[in-house]
Amino acid sequence: MKPHDHRYCSRRQILASASAGFGMLAMRAMGGMPLHNRARAKNIIFCFMDGGPSHVDTFDPKPMLKKQEGKAIGESAVTKRSQSNANRVWLGSPWEFKQRGQSGLWVSELFPHIAQVADKLCVVRSMVGELPLHGQQNLLLHTGRILGQAPSFGAWVSYGLGTENANLPGYVVLNNDWVPNGGLENFGSSFLPASHQATMFRAKGVPVDNIAPHDATAIQRRKLALLAEQDAVFAASTSDARAIEAAIANYETAFRMQSAVPAIADISAEPEHIRKLYGVDSTDEHQRFYATQALRARRLVEAGVRFVEITCPSFDGNNSPWDQHGHLKKNHEKNARITEQSVAALIIDLEQRGLLDETIVLWAGEMGRTPHTPKVTDTCGRDHHVNGYSIFMTGGGFRGGMTFGETDEFGNAVASNPVSIHDIHATLLHQMGVDHERLTFRHGGRDQRLTDVHGRVVGELIG
């Protein structure tokens, strides 16, 4: 019988043996495994643009749209990967595009701050999804499957690489009590051990559930002392002393987390120029939330958290923040104002601290938006589109100031070098030193992977 064969013992027992010794080394071993190849990056910060920012208004300029604005797109432009029909009309971008930096990378005026770090960005313009629907695409982006029912990317990274800090989780989602389409499963561990599911930090109020001690320290200490004695005797009377001892040890970790987590979340001591850089003191409440979370992302990465995800604040009760079926101009601008300064700040700040080399920043929505609309009006919008849309990565060995892949002259269909989310997952894991085909977990009759049976490392994106 193999040791630690999960079929014969509960994961409780496995984890018990892993964390019984307690301390950083043991925690590093917890779930971690030897790397498959040289790691370029240690951490990932995923800026999740929930709802789908428009590619033809951000990183993929299409002058043809302006020229043909108002003209019917015709049957040939209809695809199952867009909400489309022949009678819809092309819609030009309300924003100017400019070439930026040394590289001349095109970024629209919607993102003035991100434009300033254009030379660092590795933009993929040819992302292809499966269905133009939020739930499916969110789950695909997060779990590698449109059905979900599988662990989140962050959970896989935490499982594969372990955490470097015993007092902090391996996967953190900086959120604001927001549940994205597809549900909390987007951040779950599914069949991986529960320790790899995301810990959620909210922007306002107590950052993490149950982190604020219910008792004064002295009282809690006294209770813990009582429990330590009581539990030790109990452990000895059972068949599973290791699990019970691990549970006891968790109380010590929990005790320390009560101070460690709020300390990481507390940005009050950050200097003025950093606060300003991120926009932490913005007059806009939502921008403040986002800036706070972006700054916390850097602090978490510094503290050894492997995977940090930042979600976008919802400002108008929309089903998802970037989902502008109407009011494209007004609300894309609002979303940009809330997020883009902080995203740029994060990149700049990571670099000035020498962290950008080992930290990947991934900026991605679950979809792009149609280059067409039912009717051109002042309040019109763009609908769901997964047939060629844009995301970017930076840091962690990704090449800067470049674009990869193309869409057609309308931005309506991928024209060259299609890239799937599986490919992005594979490439990101590769940069973390992990072969996506070898990061597996046996479940439901087979060895499951983040990339399912797909995925290739996109060599052109990495140095």
Add this chain to the structure above:
Amino acid sequence: MRHVLIACCLLSPLASGDDLFSSKIGPLLKQRCFECHSHEKKIKGGLALDSKSGWEEGGESGPAIVPGKPEASLLIQAVSHVEKDLKMPPKNMLPAAEIALLTEWVRQGAPDPRTAAPSTALNANNAWEVEFQKRLDWWSLKPMRPATTSSVDGFIQAAQKAAGLEMAPQASPEVLRRRLSFVLTGLPPSDASDTSNLPDYVDHLLASPHFGENFARHWMDVVRYTDTYGYEWDNPAKGSHEYRDYLIRAFNDDIGFDQLVREQLAGDLLPKPRIHPKAQTNESLIGPMFYHMGEHRHGSSLMFNGIHQEMVNNKIDAFSKAFLATTVACARCHDHKLEAVSQRDYYSLAAMFTTPRWTSRVVDAPGKNTVAIAQLQKLRQSIREHLAQLWSTPFSAASLQKWAAEHKDALKGIGAPLATPDDLPKKAAEWQKARETAQKANTAFKPVSFEKWVFEGEAFENGQIADGTPLIALEGENIVSRLLPRGWHSHALSSKLPASLRMPPQHLVPGKFVSLKLAGGEFGGHLVVDDHAFQNETVAFYTNTEPQWKSFADAVLKNGAQQVTIEFCTSSLNPNFPPRTGLAKGLKNNDFGYDKRSWISITDIVTHDTTGTPQDELDAFTALYQNNTATDPWERIAAWFNTVVQRWRAQQSQPGDCDVLNWLLANGLLPNKSTAGTQLVADYRRIETSIAFPRTVNSMDEREAMPVKYPLNVRGNVDTTGELIEPASLKMLHGEGITNRLALAESLVHPEHPLTARVYVNRVWQWIFGTGLVATPDDFGRLGDKPSHPELLDWLAREFIREGWSTKKLVRKLVLSATFRQDSRKASDVDPYNRLLSFYPTRRLEAESIRDALLAVSGRLDAQLYGRPILPFRTAEDGAKRLFTGPLDGNGRRSIYLQMSIMEPPKFLTGFNLPDLKLPTGRRDATNVPSQALMLLNDPFVSAMAKHWANKLAQEKQVSRQDRIRGMFSRAFGRQPDEAEMQRWSAALHDLGGDTPAAWEQLAHAFFNAKEFIYHR
């Protein structure tokens, strides 16, 4: 372009034809493709490229090459890596030059001189057949061993002896008491329980209603129970809690598992459904809610290809794992890699499961409202007779003329022509002409035969009502609201009564259009369902009282969809009510759709081939213009009204009369109040109030359903459909002739079925001992575990069947064994995972038990059974997603009653390994993570329970500190403290503040944080 250039350069010196093959293509195929596509190596996807006939016949996806047409050739598509699901070689694309070569070769007509058949002349089907036969040789597919006389302990001890182990001594009575209580009821033992006689105690626990709650919860993991459908709006899963309560009742009543299999798979098809006398429910009809569990997505096949297939996959996965511990879902894209399950098997099940309508059913016991309905009908008849008297005074021309003068244009409302006598013949001619035109036009509209139309719900099951049936006013001073024309009116007696009319598939109804004259309100409406989409958003709600025509054109069937049907229903029978937030105007987001009045009327149904709807034939004026001899216009109008009223009084109303009568009523020309009438109406209203709202559940309706053949998805790709597959069960279980769900269920509960009983007794073993005899309860296949005690497993399965598939008898047998009664201390390291059961394993409580124990020990537990889900406590709400918060302590109700929301399940439970609600989960994890310590230390729910307990303690007067601590030990751990513990906890109490309410609360909180609280031995 680049490819072509290269190809030209390369090919120019070459002769075409066979030379090309022998010099270039043959070697290329051998080097690049034979590894997976030759008889020497493998024949993946059924395709062999080592002979000409190989690519001509092709594999699962059809011929690999269309000579002369590279763009139409799968082989070229595959090597070009254009289709995500068809990339060959899968990892590394061939060099561009080689692709160009292949393309050119195909363009030239794919000349292939190979004439010899490959060495082993096997085609792909034969290859699978051989493989299939090999795979049948597997323990779990073999017959169970014959029955023998033995016992659980006999088998266990024999295996222990062989390994040099022996049983641990019997656990102490306290330990056993707590163990039994948690294992059987999921709750800590009550102080009063008497355990001096173990069998009696076990019987006491088995008789407790909490046993059913606990075992229902176990089974709910297996069937992926959920109260909502997740995805974007977390819509309520209609009637899920009825299914949960059905399970609780079934386990408490010890309904045979064979019956539960029949009901969950095919309860709607049982010739004799099981009625629960106390709950007054049709239990069998609730069972198929099993299929509806899991996530439901918005959109439908017609809108997006793929939606339907995703959800079917979840159903097949749940069915095959829950009942057969077989991973059939692995065969969606290809024949199973390891098991005797073909891709064909997967699609046969898909066909079977998508044949019925996935819709709501009324699960009230038949006849529940029979008495009330009869009373209402009788009262309505009395009211009608009373009205007939009340309306016996004829209208006179003079009074009408006077009324008209006072009411100005009121008469115009009915369209009565206020003409001079001279005009009447002209008007009559106009009417006649218009009527004839309409009648002529209406010949294009054919009445439907109702052969294949399905009626559901008491309101429609009694058929159409007669013209002029009074709709009794349920409020206000009036006797009637209006008179109803002939047709189906769900609210004719009470708008609480459920109704649904389910149309056959559009393409089977004659004509290109079907039009119905419809009215409705309070979220009565229709939904258009393509391919039994499980969550269709094409819902419409009616807000018109006067019936109006609505036309439905036959939808264009695309995306592989095979049928589109329409259901016209009250909200109670609308499987997607409430729909996603925002779709039902006027419905609040926090309205989960319970106990709603709702109604629809259908007064006419026609089919036709051209657009448009039937024209009004002006029936209302028949009595004005036909056989009306009065010459004075007022006389004539009076005669018209009198004829219509007279006909109504004689119960001989004709089409159009109701329009006239309702106009007269609305204008106060017919009296609608009387002393006697008020009394009758009061009686009517009293009885109507006593009718309970219907209980409806998303279940199945296979009546008149179109048999479905499901298109095989080549490589699982929904856009590449292959052969249409007929319904059948798994071939490895001899399922070829099994074509419907009832036959499937019956095959499963056959006493010689190799899997059903084994899989279930193994689950029960795991629920009792923590690990199954097969440690992978959802997988009895090659990636699963093999049984630790195969003979015991078979013996238990045979005994289980012999004892009528009784769960309670099985459980009793297990917990009264010496094996179960062992101490939990391990004596040896010989068997590290305790597969030989030489001690009882220490087990962490499941999430629900931890929360329930907090409630029970603190005295907060509300032991009420059943009911609608209680919203979990949330720190933030999101109305658009229906994520609302509930009480911190869930009103003291057991965790099984908390709303299991896919989108955001109860946090306290997920913290302790509540499984993913979308997936069938036979075995839960029990991870050990710091967040659990944080929860128990700091969660406001835990502190609230500590406070509750301390308050209870404070009510017990005159109790010494030591006695109080003893009492707390007894409640929390089910035992008395020893000397050292007494000192330890007394000292802690002292340090925490002494004999003060605050200190006792701290102590209570410490009990909750002790490991002994969340583990049992």
